[in-house]
Every structure is written in C-alpha cells, then in structure tokens.
Amino acid sequence: MGTYDKRTLVTGGAGFLGSHLCERLVKRGEDVLCVDNLFTGTKRNLGALLGDPGFELMRHDVTFPLYVEVDRIYNLACPASPIHYQRDPVQTTKTSVHGAINMLGLAKRVRARILQASTSEVYGDPEVHPQVETYWGRVNPVGPRSCYDEGKRCAETLFFDYQRQHALEVKVVRIFNTYGPRMHPDDGRVVSNFVVQALRGEDLTIYGDGSQTRSFCYVDDLIDGFLLMMDSEKGFHGPVNLGNPGEFTMLELADKVLRITGSKSRVVHKPLPPDDPRQRQPDITLAKTKLGWQPKVALDDGLKETVAYFRGVL
Ligand SMILES: NC(=O)c1ccc[n+]([C@@H]2O[C@H](COP(=O)([O-])OP(=O)(O)OC[C@H]3O[C@@H](n4cnc5c(N)ncnc54)[C@H](O)[C@@H]3O)[C@@H](O)[C@H]2O)c1
Numbered sequence: 001m002g003t004y005d006k007r008t009l010v011t012g013g014a015g016f017l018g019s020h021l022c023e024r025l026v027k028r029g030e031d032v033l034c035v036d037n038l039f040t041g042t043k044r045n046l047g048a049l050l051g052d053p054g055f056e057l058m059r060h061d062v063t064f065p066l067y068v069e070v071d072r073i074y075n076l077a078c079p080a081s082p083i084h085y086q087r088d089p090v091q092t093t094k095t096s097v098h099g100a101i102n103m104l105g106l107a108k109r110v111r112a113r114i115l116q117a118s119t120s121e122v123y124g125d126p127e128v129h130p131q132v133e134t135y136w137g138r139v140n141p142v143g144p145r146s147c148y149d150e151g152k153r154c155a156e157t158l159f160f161d162y163q164r165q166h167a168l169e170v171k172v173v174r175i176f177n178t179y180g181p182r183m184h185p186d187d188g189r190v191v192s193n194f195v196v197q198a199l200r201g202e203d204l205t206i207y208g209d210g211s212q213t214r215s216f217c218y219v220d221d222l223i224d225g226f227l228l229m230m231d232s233e234k235g236f237h238g239p240v241n242l243g244n245p246g247e248f249t250m251l252e253l254a255d256k257v258l259r260i261t262g263s264k265s266r267v268v269h270k271p272l273p274p275d276d277p278r279q280r281q282p283d284i285t286l287a288k289t290k291l292g293w294q295p296k297v298a299l300d301d302g303l304k305e306t307v308a309y310f311r312g313v314l
Helices: 016-027 044-051 089-110 146-166 190-200 219-230 250-261 285-291 299-313
Strands: 007-011 031-036 055-059 072-075 113-119 170-175 204-207 213-215 240-242 247-249 267-270
Touching: 007 016, 007 089, 016 031, 016 044, 016 219, 031 044, 044 055, 072 089, 072 219, 089 113, 089 146, 113 146, 113 219, 146 170, 170 219, 190 204, 190 250, 190 299, 204 250, 213 250, 219 240, 219 285, 240 285, 247 250, 250 299
Parallel strands: 007 031, 007 072, 031 055, 072 113, 113 170, 170 240, 204 267
Antiparallel strands: 213 247
16 A cells, blocks of 8 residues: 555546556555446456555546546546447547546646547548657548547547646547457457457457458556656647557457467458558657657567456456
8 A cells, every 4th residue: 555645536447448547556556536437347347446445436427527636637438449439429429528528627626637548549540650649640520430539539629728728737648459358358349359259269250351450559558658648747748659569460460369269260251340440550759758658568478368367257
C-alpha cells in the first residue's frame, strides 16, 4: 500500500484496459475511483482490487455529470470493439462526446489533469503509412463505424478546445490495437477471436485474403505509456500515438496463435466488412522522444499470457 497522495478517477475502469490501469495506479499508491456503467466492463475484471482500501468502484454513466474531488482523470469510458460500439451507435457517440464534456467540465472545476484514451481509428483508412500524429486521417462520417471514429475525433476536439479556452492540462493518447488478458472473449477483435477459436478447436476466421496487416501492443506496455503521458511535462498535450510498430499480417498472427495453443484448427476466409482498413501501424517517434516510451513485450510473449488467460476463462 502506498501514500494515497493522489486521488485519481478512471472512467471505464472495469473494462479491459481500465482494469489494468486501476491495478497499476493502486499499486503505486494512488487513491483510485473507478467509474463504470458496466456495459462491457465487469466487476470480475477488478478482482482483488474490490477489497483494497485504495480502490473504489462507482456505477455511473459518464453521459451524466459527475461531481467528485480528484486530482487526475483518465477518461477511458467507451465500448471499444465494433461488436459492442455498434450495438447502440447513438449511445456510443453520446459516451464519447457527452462523456468528454462531462469529464472535461469536472476537470475544469477541480483543476485536474485529464487524459483521453483516443484511438488510431481517428486516422480512418489512412493514405499515410505508418501514421504520424500530424496526419489528419481519412474517415467516413456516415458509415457503421462512424459513431466510434467520429465520436473519438470530436472528443479530441473538445479536449484541445478546453485546453485553449480554459487552460486545462489535457493529455491525449491515440491507442493502436492492444491485446492481453481480460479482453472480451466474444468482442470480434482479431486476437481474442483467433485465441478463442483455436482453444475451442473451431476454424480461425480471416476476413479477406489475410494479407492486411495490424500492429499489436501488449497491455502492460500500453499502461506504461498512459502513466508516462499523465506524468509528462506541463504543456505537452499530444496527441501521441501509443502502439507497437511491429507489423504482422492476419495470416502470420493466425500461425502464431495456432502454434502457441497447439490447436489443430484450420484457417477459413470470409468477405471483408465495409471500411476495414488495409494497413495500420503507428509511428511512435513522438512517444519515444517526449515520453521515452516504447513497447518491450514481443508478440509471442504477450500471446502466451493471453492464451493462458483465455484457457482459464473458457
Ligand atoms: N483496446 C484497444 O485496443 C483500444 C484501442 C484504441 C482505443 N481504445 C480505447 O481505450 C478505452 C478502453 O478500451 P477497452 O479496450 O478497455 O474497452 P472495454 O470495452 O473493455 O472498456 C470500456 C469500459 O467503458 C465502460 N463504459 C462504456 N460506456 C460507458 C458509459 N457511458 N459510462 C461509463 N462507463 C462506460 C464499459 O463498461 C467498459 O468497462 C476506450 O475508450 C477505447 O476507445 C482501446
């Protein structure tokens, strides 16, 4: 147990990334208030934290205002996988936009530092490769993914307007594909899909020919980046990319998962969904120079941890 010298609010703290973040913050002695409506998050993700005096869970929807005394806010509340965010697209945009307004309003009242969990989806289907923070993106405003992509873009706009208009100390990170224990088993994301299919002995589904690439960041590396960004020098607002630049095709990923699980599953191909980006890879020069951050966990090692977690869950 630490000194509890900082009161820290984590919205979406019962989710995949949020639960890892809460754990790390409590471990380093911060007094953590986790706010979550448990839409995709669960109390199970919080495990031992629920009995820790440095931790508190509040069931609350960030689209409604919140009045609490805190020094720091990590704003993660938002369903992150297409299956979840497309279930109620209007609520997804509300969560991003009204959630950002409410949390920024709170930060302004209590003069808290506030970090926004933005996304590589703000780049859309990019013409620039790898993506640098100065690239403005190519996003479809009217497609089925727009509720998430445009909601997150608008949230970034709000963060920077609060910074300019109210001199708030904002920190914006753009997260690229992250994986690890506590991903949702049925969220349709490629790592969890492959691992769950392999462990169940089902066919591994690849959309398209499998030559499209993605980069995969292990959750522990990402949380390091969150903490460094929150602690970064005053006046550095980002946006800053956090992700693993190592690029793998879907076929390569499927091979790794089959090898690590020892599964006899086969690979099958299905048509590509609309607006699916062909390539996605972060340029992390800014994170390296400003935060001294870069990912350390190799894909094989992270996959082993993830497979071990899913073996336990299934
Ligand atoms: N995991 C990734 O690869 C990734 C990539 C880019 C961005 N992000 C961003 O990181 C954040 C966390 O993502 P995750 O992967 O942990 O997803 P997640 O779905 O596991 O976590 C989101 C959490 O927010 C909660 N939530 C949703 N709507 C809410 C609302 N209106 N009020 C309060 N709580 C609400 C959910 O219950 C859940 O606990 C999200 O903002 C997401 O957009 C994640």
